[in-house]
Amino acid sequence: MKTIAGLIITFNEEKHIEELINNISFVDQIIVIDSFSTDATLEKIAKFSNVIVIQHKFKNFAEQRNFALKQVTQDWILFIDADERITKPLQKEIITTINSDTSISGYMIKRLFYFKNKRIRFSGFQTDTTYRLFKTNKVTYIQDKIVHEMPKIEGETGLLKNNMLHYSFDSAAHYKSKMEHYAKLKALELSKKRKTTNIFNLHFRPLYKFIVNYIFRLGFLDGKEGFTLCYLSAYGVYFRYKTLKTLNH
Structure with a gap:
């Protein structure tokens, strides 16, 4: 069986962090890179014995993600934001995918966008996909793309069939x-x-x-x-x- 690490970047995510950690409990290891949160994020993470927390000063998104990638020793990486959730069908697909004999190095995942807990079906979000699943050591983030960061993937890429949920903004x-x-x-x-x-x-x-x-x-x-x-x-x-x-x- 291949192993997988869940990578989370946080800053003041007390609203989401507990639910997210429970949501990705199927992974072998959870690593949180926190940029010195000032709310209750770290206190809530401390309730979980299976989570590694590393504090790292935030410079930009690309640098923060590249730092996170260097901490992984598992076979695969699931990069997930605090306001995202993995559905049960997607969880099964991820487990099946990483344990298959695949030559693909990175996968995009479709996201269903929620605003104020309402599903947004249009407004530019109907084609929202993002890279989230990678083979370890096959990805880095392009340094000069400091926002809307773009991964550079060594090898082929693919698209998973099932969706993830994105509870991005509540107001x-x-x-x-x-x-x-x-x-x-x-x-x-x-x-x-x-x-x-x-x-x-x-x-x-x-x-x-x-x-x-x-x-x-x-x-x-x-x-x-x-x-x-x-x-x-x-x-x-x-x-x-x-x-x-x-x-x-």
Whole structure:
């Protein structure tokens, strides 16, 4: 039987962490890389004897994930965020997959997105997939992609059939703060590449983002939650270029 490690990156995840640890109890080892949480995250993790906690200062997502990868000694890695959950069918598929004679080094998983505990079916989230399952020593994260980090996988990749659940945001304020955090990191990434901003980026890019998600990707069918998500996604684009303008000056 092949072994698998569950990798979790945390910062102030007291709301999710206990449920997540119980959710991935099928793995052989759980490793948490915590960037010095100030809430009850560590106290809640301490209840579990099967979890290794390593504190590591957060620089960016790519660096944090690469540090986490270096801690693994198992055959496979399940990288999972605190607000994600593995369904029973997906759990069975993961176990079957890692114990099969597969030549594939990394797998993407489809996510079902929830906002305020409501399933969001459109608004740009209907095609949400992310890399989460890897053979150990076959993956690293590209260093200059410091937000929306991208793995570099040695070998073939595939897509698992079953979905995972993504309980990402419980309020508009929470989503807005995350958009601003990601926008700041993306602006820093662009600034390092000597990118500049202009009127088009500040005004037309956000409008285009909203129109695509709300109209063409059917966000209006998600009701008021769809409007909120599409508006805040567009706001994130505006905030990115506003921050880039500040950085460049």
